[in-house]
Amino acid sequence: MRNISEVQIPRGRELQQNGTKKSWDFMRTHDSVSVLIFNTTSHCFILVKQFRPAVYMCEWEKHTPQSPEDKVKEGEEKEESEESHGDPPTAAAGVTYELCAGLVDKPDLSLEEIARQEILEECGYDVPVSKLRKITSYRSGVGVTGSKQTMFYAEVSDDNCVGEGGGEPQEGELIEVVKVPLQESMNFAFDESLPKTMGVLFSFMWFHSNMAPKYKISTNV
Ligand SMILES: Nc1nc(=O)c2ncn([C@@H]3O[C@H](COP(=O)(O)OP(=O)(O)O[C@H]4O[C@H](CO)[C@@H](O)[C@H](O)[C@H]4O)[C@@H](O)[C@H]3O)c2[nH]1
Ligand SMILES: [Mg+2]
Incomplete structure (x- = not known):
């Protein structure tokens, strides 16, 4: 009988599951909050749009079969041609539509307070914590991060709009606020x-x- 929960607690990077030794890489990241914002004045969803280097690199690698890491490795057989396939994708290939979201990196703040700050910083709406309703929680990544x-x-309404949003420039954020009717x-x-992102869907x-x-x-779902 196979039992998927019968796992010897990992030591280092090795674990044993169902009699098989396995090793796995993981990345420790902060948990996060995301917010679906609906503007009741204009009947629009408020999303953010930003450049994501990881998304861009996935598109870049499709265009250029050789990854940057492979380039520095020496003496390895190249399976695919090193020839470039035309111009690299423009930066637009790395821009995604997302929910307003943020990392839970301030231990003294509640999840609701972090969500409130993100709505203000990224989208420019000042919403009291009491107006936030939890939808649910889930694992945002199960392969590498598990957070x-x-x-x-x-x-929100237009009355709550106190600024343009756009993120915190001093933290390197560059965010475009987008309305979807x-x-x-x-x-x-x-x-x-x-x-x-899946969160938007x-x-x-x-x-x-x-x-x-x-x-x-x-609803036409
Ligand atoms: N935004 C969003 N929408 C989703 O639908 C959505 N679905 C999943 N996620 C994941 O949530 C996590 C947190 O989101 P953010 O990257 O927006 O976190 P922030 O705290 O706002 O910003 C940080 O990252 C910025 C960009 O690198 C820096 O400039 C900042 O300095 C830095 O604090 C990320 O793991 C992301 O994968 C979404 N994130
Ligand atoms: Mg964010």
């Missing part, structure tokens, strides 16, 4: 030409099943 993300819902949100969510679906009736929106 947990807690997702919130925040209803509710009526267009499902087409937006499933348009694969617009790169986005999931939260839009959540809104359509839980909040849309309140706004008398017919």
